[in-house]
Amino acid sequence: MSNEADNAMDPNGLFREENYTDQKMGAIRKLIPVNADGSDDSSRDVAFFGSAQVMTPMGAIPLNFALEGTTIGEAAADFAGKAAIAVDEAAKELERMRREQASQIVVPGQGGQGGMGGAGMQGGGIIT
Numbered sequence: 001m002s003n004e005a006d007n008a009m010d011p012n013g014l015f016r017e018e019n020y021t022d023q024k025m026g027a028i029r030k031l032i033p034v035n036a037d038g039s040d041d042s043s044r045d046v047a048f049f050g051s052a053q054v055m056t057p058m059g060a061i062p063l064n065f066a067l068e069g070t071t072i073g074e075a076a077a078d079f080a081g082k083a084a085i086a087v088d089e090a091a092k093e094l095e096r097m098r099r100e101q102a103s104q105i106v107v108p109g110q111g112g113q114g115g116m117g118g119a120g121m122q123g124g125g126i127i128t
Contacts, residue, residue: 011036015047020072026052026083028067028075048075052083054090061090 015031016038029051033044048067053060063086069075 016040020076022076025079026050026063028072028079030072030075046070048072048078050075050079050082050086052086054087056094061094063087063090 012035014034014036016034018030018032019027020030021027027050029049031047031049033041033046035041048069050063050065050067052063054063055061063083065082065086067075067078067082069078
């Protein structure tokens with residue numbers, strides 16, 4: 001069980017967030033480091049994160065990825081490449097999950113517990 005100190009926000013690790021979008025491809029979050037008093041903290045780097053959605057037969061899957069750059073323009077230029085990587089990784093993860101689900105299918109009569117004649121009952125008798 002965690003204590004209250006584990007759940008406390010770090011006043012030296014705060015960021016102000018700005019959001020940008022082209023209303024087509026996705027959004028970019030700009031995280032600007034700030035001091036505990038809310039003033040900009042120039043000793044830490046600004047960070048950019050992209051977000052987009054990919055549609056699947058099961059619905060939309062959110063994608064989030066770090067972007068390179070020191071300006072919003074540089075981050076926007078990096079968006080397409082990083083989004084493509086995130087889509088590829090999501091597709092691989094979906095395929096891995098599909099294979100994992102498929103390997104858990106239990107077919108009656110193929111060994112193991114359960115199936116016909118389980119729960120201690122004698123099976124395989126002939127009725128005349």
